Amino acid sequence: MRTIAFLNQKGGCGKSSSCFHLSGAFAQNGWRVLLVDADPQGSLSQGFLGSELVENLPSTATVAAAFEGDELLVASESLVRPTSFSNISIIPANYTLAQFNQPSPERLGLQQFALSSLLDGIQGFDVVLVDCPPNLYLCSWAALLAAEFVVIPVPPEDFGTQGLRVVHEAIGHARLMNPSLNVLGHLVTRSDSRLLVHQVYEQTLRQLFGNTVFETVIPEAVAFKVALACRQPVGYYTTRSSAARLTLQLSREMQHRMDAFTGEAGRVTYGHRA
Ligand SMILES: Nc1ncnc2c1ncn2[C@@H]1O[C@H](COP(=O)(O)OP(=O)(O)OP(=O)(O)O)[C@@H](O)[C@H]1O
Ligand SMILES: [Mg+2]
Known part of the structure; x- marks a missing residue:
């Protein structure tokens, strides 16, 4: 089971x-x-389950x-909900998560391991995608x-690299406690290749971060929004x-x-589970 966190403190970056x-x-x-929705906004959960149910x-x-509490009071697996798509399940979030997200001295203990403990109790998935809030x-x-x-x-408009520096610092700090954490890549999102400003930003990002930037660039495209509004991942829509x-x-x-990081031993081939 490979767990990937999607992180950037910039809001609306995708x-x-x-x-x-x-x-x-x-x-x-x-x-x-x-899917693990780790954002009190619950956008990912609403995308699959609808806002009324989620709220x-x-x-x-x-x-x-x-x-x-200090220990999970329910079985992790009881939080996993199916979606209308086979092979996609979600642990949802809503506004009730907000109280736990705020920095507070009494919450610096075991709660930082809340998601590790949650996932320790779950089996039967090939990949876990964790959606983080914009902070x-x-x-x-x-x-x-x-x-x-x-x-x-990373949307190709945020010219100060200040924001990314802080994100990398956070990852660096987390690696002290979780040495197996790696940056899989920077993903250029919401790009409009007709805009010179976007082209220049992408080049700058590639100069700064080299081949950690994914070759694939996700464009700004209406299909993503419409598919989401229809509650279907774009490949289904x-x-x-x-x-x-x-x-x-x-x-x-x-x-x-992921294969390159994990090596053959941890390899999970599409369609053929090792
Ligand atoms: N590639 C894209 N093309 C068109 N619209 C997009 C694209 N990516 C995201 N959007 C739209 O932009 C808005 C913000 O995207 P999204 O919610 O994924 O950002 P986010 O980083 O999760 O935001 P937040 O920081 O608030 O959690 C949404 O309405 C989404 O549908
Ligand atoms: Mg979001």
């Missing part, structure tokens, strides 16, 4: 959208996908249950301690769109990178 649409690409390739969930039926508070920190990989979605094709290509690039 963290939830990447988790949502990539889950479809991984599932279509035969992987069993678990009305008690905290005990959400990821917040992992942060309550580096407790939920993101707990995600970094639970993950093996981090993907940093429209198989032939370039949005679907690029999402599939990205999922394969991610798989190859």
Whole structure:
């Protein structure tokens, strides 16, 4: 089971959208996908389950249950919900998670391991995608301690690298406690290749971070928004769109990178589980 956290403190950069649409690409390739919504906004959960259902969930039926008390009071697997897509399940979140995300001295203990403990109790998935909130508070920190990989979605407009520096610092700190954490890649999202400013930013990012930047670039495309509004990962909504094709290509690039980190022993081939 490979766990990937999608992290950037910049809001609206495509963290939830990447988790949502990539889950479809991984599932279509035969992987069993678990989504963990670690964001009190609950966007990813609403994408799959609808806002009314998600808003009305008690905290005990959400990821917040992992942060309550020093030990998990419910079985991890009882929090896993199926979606309408085979091979895609989700542990949802809603506003009840917000109280645990705020920095507070009494929450610096075991709660940082809430997501690690939660995932320790879960089996039967090939990949876990964790959607982080747009800040580096407790939920993101707990995600970094639970993950093996981090993907940093970056829209090509944020010219100060200040924000990314802080993200990398957080990852560096998390690695002190979770040495198996690796940056899987920077993902250029919401890109409009017609805009010179986006082209220049992408070049700058590639100069700064070299081949950690994924070759696949996710464009700004209406198909992503429409598919989300229809509660379908883009590859289910429209198989032939370039949005679907690029999402599939990205999922394969991610798989190859994970294979390279993990080696043959940890390899999980699409459609053929090792
Ligand atoms: N590639 C894309 N093309 C078009 N729209 C996109 C794309 N990626 C994201 N969006 C849209 O932009 C908005 C913000 O995206 P998303 O929710 O994924 O960002 P986020 O980083 O998760 O935001 P937050 O930081 O608030 O959690 C959403 O309405 C989403 O549908
Ligand atoms: Mg989000």
